[in-house]
Amino acid sequence: MEVLDYRAYKPKPFTKEERAKTTVLFGGLTWKHERLIQAMLENMGYRAQPLPEIRRIDLDIGKEFIDVGACCPTTFTAGNLARTLMEIEKKEGRQKVKDEYVFVTIGACGPCRFGQYHESYERVLEGLNLRDFRLFLLDLLQMEQSADGGGLEINTPLTLGLVYAMFIGDLLTDLEYATRPYEVKKGQTDQVLKDSVELLYERLKNRPIKGKKFGSFVWHLTTDYFVKALKEVKELWDHIEVDRLRIKPKVKITGEFWLQTHEGEGNYNIKRWLEQEGAEVIPPPIAVWMDYLINMELFKLEDKKEFIKFYHLKKAVVLFFAKLYRYTYDKLRKSLNNIPNPLPDQRTLKDLARPYFYYRLTGGEGHMLIGKALYAYKNRQAHMICELSPYGCLPNTMSVGAMAKVLGDYPDLLYAPIEIKGDAEVHALSRCQMILTEAKKRAREEFEEVLEKTGLSIEDIRNFELEKPELRKATYKIPHYGYAGTASNYVIHIAKLMGR
Ligand code: SF4
Numbered sequence: 396m397e398v399l400d401y402r403a404y405k406p407k408p409f410t411k412e413e414r415a416k417t418t419v420l421f422g423g424l425t426w427k428h429e430r431l432i433q434a435m436l437e438n439m440g441y442r443a444q445p446l447p448e449i450r451r452i453d454l455d456i457g458k459e460f461i462d463v464g465a466c467c468p469t470t471f472t473a474g475n476l477a478r479t480l481m482e483i484e485k486k487e488g489r490q491k492v493k494d495e496y497v498f499v500t501i502g503a504c505g506p507c508r509f510g511q512y513h514e515s516y517e518r519v520l521e522g523l524n525l526r527d528f529r530l531f532l533l534d535l536l537q538m539e540q541s542a543d544g545g546g547l548e549i550n551t552p553l554t555l556g557l558v559y560a561m562f563i564g565d566l567l568t569d570l571e572y573a574t575r576p577y578e579v580k581k582g583q584t585d586q587v588l589k590d591s592v593e594l595l596y597e598r599l600k601n602r603p604i605k606g607k608k609f610g611s612f613v614w615h616l617t618t619d620y621f622v623k624a625l626k627e628v629k630e631l632w633d634h635i636e637v638d639r640l641r642i643k644p645k646v647k648i649t650g651e652f653w654l655q656t657h658e659g660e661g662n663y664n665i666k667r668w669l670e671q672e673g674a675e676v677i678p679p680p681i682a683v684w685m686d687y688l689i690n691m692e693l694f695k696l697e698d699k700k701e702f703i704k705f706y707h708l709k710k711a712v713v714l715f716f717a718k719l720y721r722y723t724y725d726k727l728r729k730s731l732n733n734i735p736n737p738l739p740d741q742r743t744l745k746d747l748a749r750p751y752f753y754y755r756l757t758g759g760e761g762h763m764l765i766g767k768a769l770y771a772y773k774n775r776q777a778h779m780i781c782e783l784s785p786y787g788c789l790p791n792t793m794s795v796g797a798m799a800k801v802l803g804d805y806p807d808l809l810y811a812p813i814e815i816k817g818d819a820e821v822h823a824l825s826r827c828q829m830i831l832t833e834a835k836k837r838a839r840e841e842f843e844e845v846l847e848k849t850g851l852s853i854e855d856i857r858n859f860e861l862e863k864p865e866l867r868k869a870t871y872k873i874p875h876y877g878y879a880g881t882a883s884n885y886v887i888h889i890a891k892l893m894g895r
Pocket of ligand 1: 466467468469507508509651652653758759760785787788789790791
């Protein structure tokens, strides 16, 4: 019997000359983020196409190709890639798949399967007998890198453009979820959202490319190009009328990175489902995760302080980037009248989680799941936490285990850990519904308390709204007065405006 040696997959080169006729496939985020990333890739001269929306069938396809014990995000995304390649092959032929498409994904090292995604994708290529299809793995933390052949070049203008695309996608998503549950005209938020994404697609695609490394960095730091684009978007949202007196439990979504950001069949469309059940959802921005990675560099430096040469200088550099990151996010947030939530402070998350989860246990979202739950609870940001845990995910299993102790210390915290397997929808949603029922009760009690405290009636508020119609704009900012519910904060705000 012939013995074949193991050979690691090595993609064929992708050359600069091939760029014009080669489509870069990518995926894994929401349709909004992907459309904006597509714009940025096109801005840099690439043909780009996001993978199609994840469907339930991707899980079954994924299981056919990769290790059956793989976590559900890996299985879904590997299945999605397989389905895409099969569909392209059917339409355009096998040779074109190999010659005119490449797939780009990111990776990082770490104890979880995130560091092994490419292995699963390689199994897909093997299974499809497409080992000469080109698949490139990029390092998440490198500003400049290139794939073999130079056809794919991740340089400073592209990296910074992608960071802006991610920020803008996050901010729009926050705005969307803060608006849709309160919209007066059903469907208007989704329509305006689509228009906004298309407007931003055009703006990002036509971004001026100024400078290479340092020049590009300075331009992105000082330009108001993105702020202007978001101000145009705000004008579209100004026309959405909302009714913030609807009493809704606020549900903060946490969990594994892919599962919590995903919007679709990969997580039973749970965010939409929660809205249909009467909740307001706080979606998780992708930007928090990048902020976590930057700050982890800082924490690691601090841990080794005595052994590091030029410690203060190195710390100052990391701190500078950490602050710049938040400054940029906040600058963009301001263009949308600060309706999207600010990024949580990473040191606070770490300190909150510390008694339950050691921050050097990285993998998945690390200590952040505990930190975020406690942060939302202590700051009364949400009535309930819904943590999406993938089947077969070690980091999330650790976090859910540690949450048992957190709940022992804070029995009042409403926490719904939902295991997502892809094929147990009824079970998962009914678990979530049990906790949601209690969250609804709390939202109502809180609202009644606020009415009593302010002495206002619904009628008083409605009359006041007639005098000040701007209060019913989706872009009118209601400050947080220490209540989780939007309706409760709204009543307090009206009382303050009335001078009560
Ligand atoms: S964090 Fe969990 S679900 Fe996500 S890639 Fe790692 S093992 Fe898979």
